[in-house]
Amino acid sequence: METRTISDHQIINHEGNGLLPKRTCSPDLLSPFKMGSVFNLSHRVVLAPMTRCRALDSIPQPSHVKFYSQRTTRGGLLITEANAVSPQATGFPHSPGIFNDPQVKAWKRVVDAVHEKGGIIFCQIWHVGRASHKVYQPKQEAPLSSTNKQILEPWKILMPDGSLASFSQPRALATAEISVVVEQFRIAARNAISAGFDGVEIHGAHGYLIDQFLKDGVNDRTDEYGGSIENRCRFAREIVEGVAAEIGVERTAIRLSPIIDHNGATDTDSLALTRHLIRLLNRYALAYLHVTEPRFTREGIKQCRTTEAEFLAARMWSIVRGEYRGALMRSGGYGRESGMEAVSKGHADMIAFGRLFISNPDLPLRFAIDSRLNEYDRSTFYTHHQVAGYTDYPFHMNPPLQIQ
Secondary structure, three states: OOOEEEOOOEEEOOOOOOEEEOOOOOOOOOOOEEEOOOEEEOOOEEEOOOOOOOOHHHOOOHHHHHHHHHOOOOOOEEEOOOEEOOHHHOOOOOOOEOOOHHHHHHHHHHHHHHHHOOOEEEEEEEOOOOOOOHHHOHHHOOOEEOOOOOOOOOOOEEOOOOOEEOOOOOEEOOHHHHHHHHHHHHHHHHHHHHOOOOEEEEEOOOOOHHHHHHOOOOOOOOOOOOOOHHHHOHHHHHHHHHHHHHHOHHHEEEEEOOOOOHHHOOOOOHHHHHHHHHHHHOOOOOOEEEEEOOOEEOOEEOOOOOHHHHHHHHHHHHHHHHHOOOOEEEEOOOOHHHHHHHHHOOOOOEEEEOHHHHHOOOHHHHHHHOOOOOOOOHHHOOOOOOOOOOOOOOOOOOOOEEEO
């Protein structure tokens, strides 16, 4: 298929039959950006990591090649859906892993397709911890966590048959077992680089295992991984250091959600936790730090925010942007205008888009020409169909136009 391209200094008009000069004043979503010490991005519209439940038997399919290739632009950054670092790390049906050879080989086909179009792609790696169910665990064993405390209602887990159920009772990792999980993250990062990925994003957010260690509303340990903020951050620090030592700090990133209560992950002093994490991460020249907006939930954006919640969010962002010295990515409920504003005001260097990128494979182009967006179909987010709601959303133009 023929692909039309436009230069970094021009955008096509709404009718597709003329050229308009691109704005060159303050930075915005369409401005180039030097991410870390290695990566030169042509724009700042990032594909957010999103679980989509299409990796049959935990192995990426040919549809994954098409999905990620469709959303690739030259110099654009994509982040994959979360990949389990071990068989015990899974908590969704048909979610992928990066812990065995078939998975690595399947991901290599995805990466090759993205690189062929000039894109940059990071592999997100995770362990869901207690956010799982025995049905997803080897031998139906209890999920692993920092705690024995179960995730309570109203939180539910998506089961293989599409129904919702209560989370299983977890088992707290013994102190001696924690180094095994840290090693699993390191090996997963090595596998990602073997598959050709440009880097790795460690998922430390949204109430999954790393977050279960970080937050005192979950972590009730009395060993060196619990109690003080320093101790609760130890697990995250060891994973960052292990991954960075394996693949290079410049190819290592992390996602955090310090004040989000997703999956029941709360903390009594989230601002102190935020500040400690930022000062910890400033020791490393990471590729980027990815932070989720407090208004974000898996079901959508919180419409009702109290004054207290707004104040807490503002304080958190003041700490993050004021003290973090590296590249900052934000995500969670952004649109074109709010993303443009966040970048132009210096609140973020990059914005990751999830739902809008699902339904608009050419989202950077649509933002460039301020085109109408396709609406997404929420009912297809977590189905296993390899086409419907996955690779069948239309492009603005056919043949597709690429920002170059």
